[in-house]
Amino acid sequence: MKNESVLTEEIQVKSSVINDTKKLVDSYPRVPITVDCVVFGFDENELKVLLIRSDLEIYKDKWSLLGDFADVAGEAEDLDAAAYRILKHRTGMDDVFLEQVKTFGHPNRHPGGRVITIAYCSLLNIKHHQLKVMDNELHWHSVQGLGDELAFDHKIIIDECYDWLKKRILEHPLGFNLLPEKFSLRELQNLYESILNVKMDRRNFRKKFFAMDFLIDTGELEGDVPHRPGKLYQFNFQKYNHSKKKWNGIDF
Amino acid sequence: MKNESVLTEEIQVKSSVINDTKKLVDSYPRVPITVDCVVFGFDENELKVLLIRSDLEIYKDKWSLLGDFADVAGEAEDLDAAAYRILKHRTGMDDVFLEQVKTFGHPNRHPGGRVITIAYCSLLNIKHHQLKVMDNELHWHSVQGLGDELAFDHKIIIDECYDWLKKRILEHPLGFNLLPEKFSLRELQNLYESILNVKMDRRNFRKKFFAMDFLIDTGELEGDVPHRPGKLYQFNFQKYNHSKKKWNGIDF
DNA sequence: TTTTAAAGTGTTATTTTTACACAATAATAT
DNA sequence: ATATTATTGTGTAAAAATAACACTTTAAAA
Numbered sequence: 116m117k118n119e120s121v122l123t124e125e126i127q128v129k130s131s132v133i134n135d136t137k138k139l140v141d142s143y144p145r146v147p148i149t150v151d152c153v154v155f156g157f158d159e160n161e162l163k164v165l166l167i168r169s170d171l172e173i174y175k176d177k178w179s180l181l182g183d184f185a186d187v188a189g190e191a192e193d194l195d196a197a198a199y200r201i202l203k204h205r206t207g208m209d210d211v212f213l214e215q216v217k218t219f220g221h222p223n224r225h226p227g228g229r230v231i232t233i234a235y236c237s238l239l240n241i242k243h244h245q246l247k248v249m250d251n252e253l254h255w256h257s258v259q260g261l262g263d264e265l266a267f268d269h270k271i272i273i274d275e276c277y278d279w280l281k282k283r284i285l286e287h288p289l290g291f292n293l294l295p296e297k298f299s300l301r302e303l304q305n306l307y308e309s310i311l312n313v314k315m316d317r318r319n320f321r322k323k324f325f326a327m328d329f330l331i332d333t334g335e336l337e338g339d340v341p342h343r344p345g346k347l348y349q350f351n352f353q354k355y356n357h358s359k360k361k362w363n364g365i366d367f
Numbered sequence: 368m369k370n371e372s373v374l375t376e377e378i379q380v381k382s383s384v385i386n387d388t389k390k391l392v393d394s395y396p397r398v399p400i401t402v403d404c405v406v407f408g409f410d411e412n413e414l415k416v417l418l419i420r421s422d423l424e425i426y427k428d429k430w431s432l433l434g435d436f437a438d439v440a441g442e443a444e445d446l447d448a449a450a451y452r453i454l455k456h457r458t459g460m461d462d463v464f465l466e467q468v469k470t471f472g473h474p475n476r477h478p479g480g481r482v483i484t485i486a487y488c489s490l491l492n493i494k495h496h497q498l499k500v501m502d503n504e505l506h507w508h509s510v511q512g513l514g515d516e517l518a519f520d521h522k523i524i525i526d527e528c529y530d531w532l533k534k535r536i537l538e539h540p541l542g543f544n545l546l547p548e549k550f551s552l553r554e555l556q557n558l559y560e561s562i563l564n565v566k567m568d569r570r571n572f573r574k575k576f577f578a579m580d581f582l583i584d585t586g587e588l589e590g591d592v593p594h595r596p597g598k599l600y601q602f603n604f605q606k607y608n609h610s611k612k613k614w615n616g617i618d619f
Numbered sequence: 620t621t622t623t624a625a626a627g628t629g630t631t632a633t634t635t636t637t638a639c640a641c642a643a644t645a646a647t648a649t
Numbered sequence: 650a651t652a653t654t655a656t657t658g659t660g661t662a663a664a665a666a667t668a669a670c671a672c673t674t675t676a677a678a679a
Contacts (some may be wrong), residue, residue, distance in 0.1 A: 132424045133478060139423070140479035143399035144440030147392055148472075148483060171391070172384045187472075187481055188396030194472035194483070218470045218485055220400075220439075220446035226385060227392035229439055231400060231446070233470055301625080318628070319668065336676090342624040343675040553657080570659070571637070588645085594655035595644040620679100627674070635666070644657075649650100 149232040150194065151182035151269070152202045152213060153276040156241040156255055157293035160305050163241065163255040164273060166265075167205060173226055174266035178256065180273070181205040182232065198235040207247040211239045211292075216279045217272075224268045236276045238289050281311055288329070291350040299337050299345035300324070329355045401484040402446065403434035403521070404454045404465065405528040408493040408507055409545035412557050415493065415507040416525060418517075419457060425478055426518035430508065432525070433457040434484065450487040459499040463491045463544075468531045469524075476520045488528045490541050533563055540581070543602040551589050551597035552576070581607045 154165040166178035183204065185197035192200070194215065203209045213235040220231040246253050258277060261270065284290055290306050304320050324330055329351045336344040406417040418430035435456065437449035444452070446467065455461045465487040472483040498505050510529060513522065536542055542558050556572050576582060581603045588596040 136423055136425050136479035138479075140399055140477065140482055143401070143436040143482070144438060145397035145399050146439035147395035147397050148400075149395070171388055173388050184395040185472075186396060187398035187483065190474045190481060193474060194470065215469060217467060218446065220437075220485075222442045222445060225392065227388035227390075229442060230392055230395070231439065233472075299626090316668070316670085317626090318670085321627085323667095340625080341677055343626050343677080345626055551657090568638075569657090570639085573658080575636095592656080593646055595646080595657050597657055622679070623677085625675090628672090629670105631669085633666100633668070635664100637664075638662090640660100642657105642659085644655105646654085648653075 147230045148185045148187050149182050150185050150198045150201050151180040151232050152235050154237045158241040162258045162309050164258050166256050168252040169266040177266035179266040180269050208244050211237050213237045216276050234272050238292050240293050297333050297347040399482045400437045400439050401434050402437050402449045402453050403432040403484050404487050406489045410493040414510045414561050416510050418508050420504040421518040429518035431518040432521050460496050463489050465489045468528050486524050490544050492545050549585050549599040
C-alpha cells in the first residue's frame with residue numbers, strides 16, 4: 116500500500132500534467148463555430164428546404180439556413196445538442212431527427228471573419244410541424260432551382276446535403292417522416308420520385324414496398340379525390356426498429 | 368450614372384454593415400479546432416491504421432491519431448489544406464488523398480479543455496509510402512482488436528472511420544491504392560476480404576472485377592511463390608476516370 | 620347512367636447473384 | 650526426370666432480383 120506522501124506527489128504530478136495540457140490547448144488558435152440546419156420538407160409533391168431571411172444586413176435580400184453559433188464556451192453543449200437547440204429556437208420544433216453531414220470551413224465563407232460551420236440535416240413533414248407563428252421570416256423554398264438568393268456558402272451546403280439525402284433515403288426509411296401518418300402508395304411513390312428525381316414503375320414500386328413488410332393496411336381510403344381513392348397505409352416503425360434486416364436497400 | 372457623393376455614401380454604408388457583421392462574429396464564443404487523420408494501410412493481409420505515440424504527458428502510454436490544430440487564425444488555411452499539411456508534417460507524405468468524414472465535439476473529449484476535431488480519412492499502400500525516418504514514434508496498428516491504448520476519443524473516431532471506409536470501398540475503387548502497382552487477383556481479393564471482414568467466392572470475385580473492365584493484364588506473372596504464380600494486373604485509372612459508369616457498385 | 624381519372628393487379632423476360640468442382644501450372648523436393 | 654505441392658484459372662446451372670408491360674376496378678363528378 117502506498118503511503119500518503121507518495122499519493123500526494125502523484126496527485127501533484129497529475130495536476131501539473133493537466134495544467135500543461137491546458138496550456139497547450141490554450142496556445143491553439145480559436146475560431147467561432149456555427150451549426151446550420153438543412154431542414155428538408157415535402158409538400159405539394161415537391162421537396163422543399165426551410166430557409167430564414169438572413170439576419171445580417173449585408174445579406175438583407177438573401178435567404179439563409181437555420182443557423183447560429185454553437186455554445187462552445189461552456190462545457191455543456193455537445194454539437195448535436197447545439198443543432199437541436201438552434202432548430203428549436205428558430206422554428207419551435209423539437210421532435211425531429213438531425214444528422215451531421217459535413218463541416219464547412221473555407222476561410223472566406225463568412226463576411227464577418229473566419230467562421231466554421233457544421234451542417235446538420237433533417238427531413239420532416241411540413242404539415243405536421245407548425246412553424247412558430249411569430250416567424251414569418253421563415254419560408255419553405257423549392258429545392259429545385261435554388262439560385263443565388265442564398266447567403267454565405269449556403270447554396271453549396273444545401274447541394275451537399277441534398278446529395279447526402281438522396282443516398283440516405285435509399286438505405287434508410289427516412290421518407291416516411293415526410294408523409295402524413297396515413298398515406299397512399301401514390302403519395303409514397305411521389306415522394307421518392309421527387310426526391311430522387313426519377314420516374315418509377317407503379318407496379319414494381321408497390322411490389323418492392325410490400326415485400327419489405329413494414330406497411331400496415333389501415334383499411335381506410337383517402338378522401339377528397341375526384342376518382343377512385345387509394346388505400347391508406349402506415350409505416351410500422353415498431354416492427355422496423357426490431358427487425359434484423361431493416362431495409363431492403365431500395366435501388367431504383 | 369451615380370455621382371460621387373452617392374457612391375461614397377454607399378461605400379460607407381457597406382463598410383459599416385461589414386463592421387457590424389464582424390462585430391457579431393466577434394461576439395461568438397471561440398474554440399480550438401484540430402484535424403485528425405485516420406490513415407489506413409494494408410500489409411501482410413491485414414488492415415492497419417497509422418498511429419503516433421501521444422505527445423501529451425497525460426497520455427504518455429497511449430497512441431493517438433495524426434493530428435494537430437488547424438490554423439484558423441490566419442485566413443489562409445482551408446480545412447482540407449490543414450489535413451494535408453498535418454499529414455505531411457507528421458509523416459512526410461504528400462501524395463495521398465484525404466476525405467473529411469466527421470466532426471467530433473463532445474465537450475469532454477480533450478483533457479486540456481474544449482477542442483473540436485475534424486476527422487479525415489485516407490487509405491494507402493504501406494510499402495509505397497516510406498514514413499519519415501526520424502519518426503520512430505509512428506506505428507502501424509492492426510485495426511482489428513484496437514483497444515484502450517488509444518488517447519482521447521480516438522477509438523470512437525477510428526471506429527466511425529472504419530465504418531465509413533467499408534461503405535466507401537464498395538462504391539469507389541479505393542482498394543487499388545493499397546496494392547502494389549501490379550497485383551494478382553488473389554491479392555485484390557485478400558484486400559477486400561480483410562477490409563470487409565468477409566469471405567468471398569474466388570470465381571465470382573474474378574467475374575465481377577473482370578466485368579468492370581478496368582483491369583489490365585500486364586502479361587507478367589507474380590514471382591516468389593512456391594506454386595503456380597498468378598497473373599499480374601494493373602488498375603486502369605485513366606479509363607476509370609473517363610468512364611461514365613464508373614464502378615459497378617460491388618456488393619458482396 | 621355515363622364519364623373520368625387514378626387504383627389495383629400478374630406475368631414474362633432479363634439481369635444479377637450465388638453455389639459449386641476439376642484441370643492446368645510453376646516451383647520445389649526427391 | 651519425376652512426383653509432389655499449393656494455388657491458379659475456368660464454366661454452368663439454379664435462384665433471386667429487377668425491369669418491362671396493359672387491362673380491369675372503383676369512387677366521384679357530371
